[in-house]
Amino acid sequence: MAMKEIRSPRVEKSHPERSLLCEESIEGAFEDLMFAARKAGWNEEEVANALVNLAHDRWMSFQKRDRALHS
Structure with a gap:
């Protein structure tokens, strides 16, 4: 499935x-x-939780990068 x-x-x-x-x-x-x-085989809550965690980790990496650029 595409x-x-x-x-x-x-x-x-x-x-x-x-x-x-x-x-x-x-x-x-x-x-x-x-x-x-x-x-x-993953349930909807597990998938949603995983996606939130992945998105948060990505967002945090942007924040760290931006702090490093502006320090």
Whole structure:
């Protein structure tokens, strides 16, 4: 099963709704990932928890990088 396409941004980085547009763009791929993980035997809560942890770890790496650049 191929993951749904993620659309490229069509607004500038400063656009006030860019974050929401990103969420809308990746939602289909997110649902495909959830489905594939559940099909593999993980329950929805486990998958959601794993995705939150992965996203948090990625966000923290951005924060560390930004602090290092501005120190």
